[in-house]
Amino acid sequence: MIKQLKSRDRVKKHLQTIHKQDMEENLITEVGDNGVLHLPALPCGTKPLSHQVAGHRYGVGKTKLGFLQNEDGTILKPVQSPPRGQRELDFYKRVFNPENINPILIKLRNLMPKYLGTWTSPETPGVVYMRLVDVAHKFRKPCIADLKVGPVSYDPEATPEKIEREKLKFPPALECGYQMIGSRTYEPETGEFHSANKVYFRTLNKDTIASEGLARYFTQGGKLRKDVIRHVLCKLQEIEHWFNIQTELMFFAMSILIVFEGDIQLEEKSENNQSYNSADSNHVGCVNGYSSIDDEVEVKLIDFAHVFKTDKKDMNFLAGLYGIQMHLKMLLKM
Numbered sequence: 001m002i003k004q005l006k007s008r009d010r011v012k013k014h015l016q017t018i019h020k021q022d023m024e025e026n027l028i029t030e031v032g033d034n035g036v037l038h039l040p041a042l043p044c045g046t047k048p049l050s051h052q053v054a055g056h057r058y059g060v061g062k063t064k065l066g067f068l069q070n071e072d073g074t075i076l077k078p079v080q081s082p083p084r085g086q087r088e089l090d091f092y093k094r095v096f097n098p099e100n101i102n103p104i105l106i107k108l109r110n111l112m113p114k115y116l117g118t119w120t121s122p123e124t125p126g127v128v129y130m131r132l133v134d135v136a137h138k139f140r141k142p143c144i145a146d147l148k149v150g151p152v153s154y155d156p157e158a159t160p161e162k163i164e165r166e167k168l169k170f171p172p173a174l175e176c177g178y179q180m181i182g183s184r185t186y187e188p189e190t191g192e193f194h195s196a197n198k199v200y201f202r203t204l205n206k207d208t209i210a211s212e213g214l215a216r217y218f219t220q221g222g223k224l225r226k227d228v229i230r231h232v233l234c235k236l237q238e239i240e241h242w243f244n245i246q247t248e249l250m251f252f253a254m255s256i257l258i259v260f261e262g263d264i265q266l267e268e269k270s271e272n273n274q275s276y277n278s279a280d281s282n283h284v285g286c287v288n289g290y291s292s293i294d295d296e297v298e299v300k301l302i303d304f305a306h307v308f309k310t311d312k313k314d315m316n317f318l319a320g321l322y323g324i325q326m327h328l329k330m331l332l333k334m
């Protein structure tokens, strides 16, 4: 009995750490009336994704299924309820199908986390997971932001209720083109991450989303990481290029996931090569569309639950992307 309680406390403590913000919003309901934990079994060798900043989390919500993390640098995303889960799975399969010769889809592979197939555990045979490369794996102190792109975040098949729900989430997205839904930034002085969730970001407006939202994410030790912002802008150019040449797909509620290294000691070394935070460094300076210190920043497209066919450019995504680019350039001038 004591052993059982101890193990329950351990799981609860872990969840409290990773879901601190959700706990504050009373979203977590892992303990039933009888005091027994109602959590899906954690497949052997996995743990809840410790650096997740948004989306469905393990232990939270109706299904309590969420992202899991393997030691090998891969993550597991549960296939969500139909039609969105199957749509996302089909899309990953199509893009990463080795027999696929569509050049547009082949180019897209570099802009997404690599898909490594589906996976099911004997502990939870009914749950199908997509195995994906963890974009944050190579970072020691990954600073992460999730930006949902596009003024419109509902798809052409959305019900009137869903449209209403989406419109109310962050109305300023109609003007600025995007929403921030989660972030975490490492503070070297305290050795802790400062995080922000969608509830906080939804209190902002079309201007403060940049001056407070984006700025908060890109600030470490009171300094705006302009070096990182420049790298992000370079990587966004690659994404912009792809969206300007493709007229096959449109994406709703898709996110751009940004990850940068928060371990300042390493970053300080590169200060010798390129100014860390100098005011005259507003210039983006991409080399052939790539940043010179490419490895310290990752920018990937994630969340493909609302991908649809089209025969035009995805102007909704492009409008959101331009909004983000404009705000990042504004930050460089601050």
Ligand SMILES: Nc1ncnc2c1ncn2[C@@H]1O[C@H](COP(=O)(O)OP(=O)(O)OP(=O)(O)O)[C@@H](O)[C@H]1O
Pocket (backbone or CB within 6 Å): 051, 052, 053, 054, 055, 056, 057, 067, 075, 113, 132, 133, 134, 135, 136, 144, 145, 146, 182, 255, 257, 302, 303, 304, 305
């Ligand atoms: N490949 C990845 N590498 C690292 N982190 C990831 C990856 N994919 C997702 N994440 C983390 O999980 C979060 C949620 O991702 P995603 O939007 O795919 O989830 P979701 O459950 O479909 O979200 P929602 O349904 O609420 O839109 C991201 O903000 C990020 O923190």
Ligand SMILES: O=P(O)(O)O[C@@H]1[C@H](O)[C@H](O)[C@@H](OP(=O)(O)O)[C@H](OP(=O)(O)O)[C@H]1O
Pocket (backbone or CB within 6 Å): 084, 162, 165, 169, 198, 253, 305
């Ligand atoms: O940010 P919140 O408030 O948690 O809202 C959820 C989030 O926007 C998800 O992206 C969305 O799933 P989809 O992107 O797949 O639509 C889900 O849709 P739902 O309301 O239909 O469940 C929302 O509840």
